[in-house]
Each structure stands twice: as structure tokens, then as C-alpha cells.
Amino acid sequence: MPKRNLHKKPFDEGTKDKLELYRGYLREWLPVFINSPSVDTLQIFDFFAGPGLDIDGNSGSPVITCDEIRNVLDQCHKRHLKVCLYFNEHAADKYQKLLDCLNAQKPYLAGVTFDTRQDDFHDAFKKWQPLMRGRVANLLFLDQNGVDKITKPIFQSIVKIPRTDFLFFISSAMVNRFKESKEICGHLPIKKEDFSSMNGQNVHRILANAYPRWIPDDVDYFLGSFSIKKGANVYGLVFGSGHPRGIDKFLQVAWKHGGDANFDIDKDGIDQRQPSLFAEYDKPTKISEFEKALEREVLHGTLRTNKDLYLFALRNGMIASHARDALSLMVKNEKLPKQTLHVSYDAWKKPDMENIQLFAGKKK
Numbered sequence: 001m002p003k004r005n006l007h008k009k010p011f012d013e014g015t016k017d018k019l020e021l022y023r024g025y026l027r028e029w030l031p032v033f034i035n036s037p038s039v040d041t042l043q044i045f046d047f048f049a050g051p052g053l054d055i056d057g058n059s060g061s062p063v064i065t066c067d068e069i070r071n072v073l074d075q076c077h078k079r080h081l082k083v084c085l086y087f088n089e090h091a092a093d094k095y096q097k098l099l100d101c102l103n104a105q106k107p108y109l110a111g112v113t114f115d116t117r118q119d120d121f122h123d124a125f126k127k128w129q130p131l132m133r134g135r136v137a138n139l140l141f142l143d144q145n146g147v148d149k150i151t152k153p154i155f156q157s158i159v160k161i162p163r164t165d166f167l168f169f170i171s172s173a174m175v176n177r178f179k180e181s182k183e184i185c186g187h188l189p190i191k192k193e194d195f196s197s198m199n200g201q202n203v204h205r206i207l208a209n210a211y212p213r214w215i216p217d218d219v220d221y222f223l224g225s226f227s228i229k230k231g232a233n234v235y236g237l238v239f240g241s242g243h244p245r246g247i248d249k250f251l252q253v254a255w256k257h258g259g260d261a262n263f264d265i266d267k268d269g270i271d272q273r274q275p276s277l278f279a280e281y282d283k284p285t286k287i288s289e290f291e292k293a294l295e296r297e298v299l300h301g302t303l304r305t306n307k308d309l310y311l312f313a314l315r316n317g318m319i320a321s322h323a324r325d326a327l328s329l330m331v332k333n334e335k336l337p338k339q340t341l342h343v344s345y346d347a348w349k350k351p352d353m354e355n356i357q358l359f360a361g362k363k364k
Contacts, residue, residue, distance in 0.1 A: 010056040014230030017262045021226060021237060022141060022167060023064045024253035029165065030072045032245065033137040034081065039163065040135040041082040044069075045128060047121055048143040049087040051094045052101030061141055062087055062098060066105040069112060084113040084131075088124040121149050132161050142168035147175065148187040155214050158240070159221050165241040165250075172204035173233035189213040201265055204228075204236030211238060222247035222314055226254050227261035234263075247314050248345050259286055260317050290318050291326040295335060298327075298356060306341040306354040313343070320344045327356075 011019070026044075033039045044065055052062040059067065069083060087102065089095040095118040102114060117124050121144070132138045140158065142150060150168050158166055178184040179195050189210040198206050208225030215221045224239040224247055239250045254260060266285035294312060297303045303312055313323040323343045330336045341354045 008055070011054045011058050011060075012230055014228045014235065014262070016058070017228055017257065018143075018169060018237060019059070019061060019064060021253060021257060022061055023068065024256070025165075025167060025239070025250055026065065026068045026139065027072075028249040028253060029139055029246075030068060031075075032249070033163075034072055034075070036137070038135065039137045040080070041084060041137075043084045043086065043131065043136050043138045045086045045088075045132075045138065045140045046143075047088050047124055047140070048145070049089045049094075049098055050143070051089070051097035053097075061143060062101060063105065065141075066102075066109060070108055073109075073112075082113065083109075083111070084115065086115045086117075086128055088117045088119055088121070090118060090120055092118065122154075125154065129157065129161075132164060136163065138164040140164065140166040140168075142166065144169055144171075146171050147184055151187055152189070152214050155211070156216060159215055159219055159242065162242065165239070165246045167237055167239050167250075169237055170204070170207065170235065172207050172227070172236050173200070175207055176200055176203040176234075200232075200234060201267075202227075204234050205260065205265065208236065208238050211240075224250050224254065224317055225260060226257070227263070227265055229261070229263040244311065244314055244348060245345055248319065251314065251317065251319050254317075255319055259284065286317070287322060290316055290322060291329055294323065294326040295330055298330065299335065299358075304356055306343050306356075307348050309341065309343045309356075310345070310348045 030042070033042055046061050046065060049062050050060050052060050054060065065085060069085070073083070087098060089098045095116075099116060102116065106112075106114065115128075117127070119127070121142075138161065144150065147170055150170070158164060174184055175188065175190060176198055179198075188207065190207060191210070191213075194206050194210060204225065204227040208223070211223055212221075215223075220242070222241050222244065225236055226239075227234055227236040239247070241247050241250070268284050290313075293316065294303065294309070297312065298309075303309055309323040309327065310320055313320055320343045324341070327336070327339075327341060327343070331338055337357050337359055339357045341356065347354075
């Protein structure tokens, strides 16, 4: 299927939202590893880099990467840390513009290593994948145009690489439009039963929720997603990390932009400027459904500790404060005795755990 050249026009609002999410996560990711004693090299791989700027001079992912690296290096106390930036762009005209763009950035990033290629994605991935091992931390940005590049073998090879987070874009609207096309859906973890509830609004949410099928049984992994409306179509990002801190950071960024979408995906019709007289009417569906699910799992005895609550939140696209609020709501509604649990990444790291207290006679 032919691909459109998305760089002939200025970035639309959806593209800007996508790039802001990338910038936001990069800003959270860099400080985690910049002074880490277990990491000697930070590596960022941008496999579909584009020309670096749109036609109006707005920053694309390569410039955003350079900006954030420059900002954080001033705070780095680990002076021997090596930073390597990898940019690939297959189209010849865009590649030349990318080189010009990066040459303008290099004087402000002394000591940073740049590697640029004009390869097909699979060739670039094959060449760079061996560099992702060792005392390194990797962030992969895969801004594909379409749906066919992040295949099952590629996905599974990425999730097995230690200290490696990824963020990839997918043209989800194509899946809803061409449900019967093997050319489209054959590259994805989607199944026929997924289509029964799929529509133009929730297509990316359903597609993103299918990717856990591709995670190998011996790999513990976290996935997140964000739906992006561009005109009448919905596309989106899928995020992955092998560590709770990675998905926590991503979700913190995502909830600053609306949770899991840049539009009213559940048609809640909430206007924060005109709050309802009843607080429950101003609560998004996603939060309400999470609170019900958490209550059910707590009362059934599936969730027993503060650490269980934290991980349950992350795996459901929520942040720690949502789990704390849900627990407080159970106490308020007299489903649990009065108690306060520490639910956060810092609490999860500690060797000790805090048990959820139930009323006498309930499961423990």
C-alpha cells in the first residue's frame, strides 16, 4: 500500500500531540539513567526520523531529541557518560534535510556521538540491534507511516533487550477501515473477535490491548498506549518498558495530556470549566471503571498488598494516585476498614509490603 509523504505540510495538531508525548517521556527518561551507576552509555534510536523540521520550522523528533539531550547534559555529574544518537531516514530527499538539520545541532552537543543512516527500517534495525546490549540504556522511537514495520519478530526482539523502552506509532484507523485485509491485519496481533466492539473511536485502544499477546511467556513487560485523533481518523502510540518505573513515567506524561487519548474517547462530555453539582458526574469513564475493577479484585482477595495495587494500576493504564483514590473510596463507602497504604514507585521498591486490611470474615 503506498505511503503518503507527511512532511509536505506543517505538522497538524495530532502530530504535535504525538511529538509532545515523545518529548515528555524523553524528559522523564533521561534523568533516570543520566547518573545511574549501572549505565555507561545512553542511546536513542529514531528509526523514521524524517527531515528534522516541518516546512514551518517546527521541531520534529530529531530536533526534540537534541534539545532534551542538551538541556539535561548540563545537570549530569557523570562526566564519563557517553551519549549516542542514532537517526535513520530512508527517503533520499528527507535524509539530506535531516543531515543539514543535525549538522546545525552538533556544535551545541560536543561529545555526543551521531550515527545517521539512509536504510530501510529492517536493515537499520539489524545493524543497530547488537549495539543495544551491555551497560547501556536504550530508548527506541519508531514513528512508522502505516502498520507493517513493527512485526512480531521485531516486537519480541525489542522486549527481550534489557533497559530498553520503546514508543511506536501506528496508523490504527487503517485497521478499522480494512478489517478484512490480510495485508493490513496480518502484521498485527489483532484477532477476529476484537472487531466486534471496534469502532472509529476506540480502534487504537483495542489494537494496543492486543499487543500483550506478542509478549513471550518468560518476559515480564509493561505496555501503555495513547490514542490520537487527527481529523476524522484515530491513530496512536504504543509504549513498552520492562520496568515499572518506565511505564510509570510514561503514564504520568500521558495523564497530563488526557489519560489515554487526546479526545473524549469515551464520550463523557465532561467540561472541567463547568463542573457538575455531583462529583461522580465529572469522573471520566476510564477512572470509574478502574475503581470498580480494583474494588472487585481487592474484595476477591486477588490484590492483597500496596505493591499489588501499584502494579494493578500500571497494567490498567492508570497511575498510583488513581489506586490510592480507589482505595480511599472503598474506605469511604465502608467496603474496607479505615487505613492508609503507601502506593507509589518508591513504596514498590522497598523490601517490605503493606497488607490491605479487610473487614473480619472477608478473604485475605
